[in-house]
Amino acid sequence: MKIAPFATEHFFAEYEFTTPYQLCNSDCETVTIAELLAMAEVDLAELGQVSLGYTESQGNPQLRRALATSYATASPDDIVVLGTPVEGIYLAARALLEPDDEVIVLSPAYDALINMFEHVVGTSNVKKWQFQSTATGWKLDFDALAQKITSKTKLLVVNFPHNPTGYLPTPDQLTQLVQIVEQHNLWLFYDEMYHGLIHSGTPPIPSAADVCQRAVVLSGLSKTYGLPGLRTGWLVIQDEAPRQNVMNWKFYTSICPPAPSEFLALAAWQVREQLRQKNIAQIEQNLALAEQFFERWPDLFGWKRPHAGSVALVKMNVPSVTQFATRMAAEAGVLIHPATTLGSDDHHMRMGFGRAAFATALTQFENYLQQNRIPLT
Ligand SMILES: Cc1ncc(COP(=O)(O)O)c(C=O)c1O
The missing domain is CATH 3.40.640.10 (Type I PLP-dependent aspartate aminotransferase-like (Major domain))
Known part of the structure; x- marks a missing residue:
């Protein structure tokens, strides 16, 4: 029995572990096992049991x-x-x-x-x-x-x-x-x-x-x-x-x-509660950076601020977000996610705000935009 390709997971399987600057992750910043157990005041040795x-x-x-x-x-x-x-x-x-x-x-x-x-x-x-x-x-x-x-x-x-x-x-x-x-x-x-x-x-x-x-x-x-x-x-x-x-x-x-x-x-x-609050704080910090970024590029992006969660759907005025994303990942190691994998059109990208490295990735994205003349639709 056939099933459609799981396009989002194919996309991340291809790029997630090979592209250094990522702006599209839906998860929030993670911790190690040792950090988690220390937060919970559980001895690491208990995991061994x-x-x-x-x-x-x-x-x-x-x-x-x-x-x-x-x-x-x-x-x-x-x-x-x-x-x-x-x-x-x-x-x-x-x-x-x-x-x-x-x-x-x-x-x-x-x-x-x-x-x-x-x-x-x-x-x-x-x-x-x-x-x-x-x-x-x-x-x-x-x-x-x-x-x-x-x-x-x-x-x-x-x-x-x-x-x-x-x-x-x-x-x-x-x-x-x-x-x-x-x-x-x-x-x-x-x-x-x-x-x-x-x-x-x-x-x-x-x-x-x-x-x-x-x-x-x-x-x-x-x-x-x-x-x-x-x-x-x-x-x-x-x-x-x-x-x-x-x-x-x-x-x-x-x-x-x-x-x-x-x-x-x-x-x-x-x-x-500690994990959740840490992640909300990171998202809000990254959302503030993103809003300033979108104000600098009003013709290129259509921004609708999310209410909740760690992601947003952002309009991008290029002929094809998929082609743009593929080129930028290869040339600059910056990853955006064409929202076609989520059933949207090829003029939207999904952005993710939960990661600590978001600010660095956003700077790399902006450098790439400045260095390349972006054809608008
Ligand atoms: C809405 C939604 N449901 C379910 C999942 C699956 O979660 P997991 O990857 O942890 O299995 C995801 C992952 O991106 C998701 O975004």
Whole structure:
């Protein structure tokens, strides 16, 4: 059975470990194992005592209890610890859907959120709910969503804070979304990989797990906490039947989470607030630099400030961002991410603000722009 190329991951596989100056990472600045354990006041020697036997398939009970404390309504039994966060998208697509069910996906999107569902129900059964572009930002069009729902629609797929726009719904919009899901008896796959990365001035919203019984929520440590190398993610599913179905699929994909990651995830969860605040501070510092940069290049870029998360979708007035990015990576070692891999057009790039080296990379980018005459569209 065919599946579309996972374009975003192909792009990063090609450039992430070979290009020195990166402006497009969606994760936040990471730490070493020794730094993490020192923050959590756990002796490094304890890691050496972790057994490398199989672990409990649904996830270490102590870890699930710890994770459950961050939800108002979810219990440890509702949590399924995954082998990797991205695995949760596959498991949910398999467990919730039958071929020919219809799915609506907010778009643009991290491409697994489109491709995986197309793989399971067929391309023609996945409808894109497009973000609307306004002069200053992005807009959710609830009328357009309502028009896409049919008697065959089974699932709505969203991701907030959103990759790539950095959009966060208002509390009222979240209520509206949940009402639509419940009114039409849909399932809601809600990707919260960037949950809690809220910029100053943006009203926070609760986890979808706490406001929607029919939600399957994906969360993890990769983005908000800057620990993608742990590969720790989890699903929150309060309804027993889909949770059991997810568990059955999980036996085929990873069986159980990796023991060292669960140990380190538990330590990370003790210091999650410290990690999150560190990462928000880095994002806000980099956003301020980016805004000054965009003010210096008003004709080349169209900037819409994100509300939350670590990324933004930026218009770039060149004939092809893909060609421009490829050339700049080869000539100057500076990496921007053409947003075509996320279902956007070739006049947008996704920028990432979570890394400490952002300022240096931005200077290199600006030097390259100054040294090269950039043809505008
Ligand atoms: C919205 C979204 N969901 C899921 C993932 C997958 O997370 P991970 O790479 O940690 O498996 C990503 C990664 O970029 C993402 O942006």
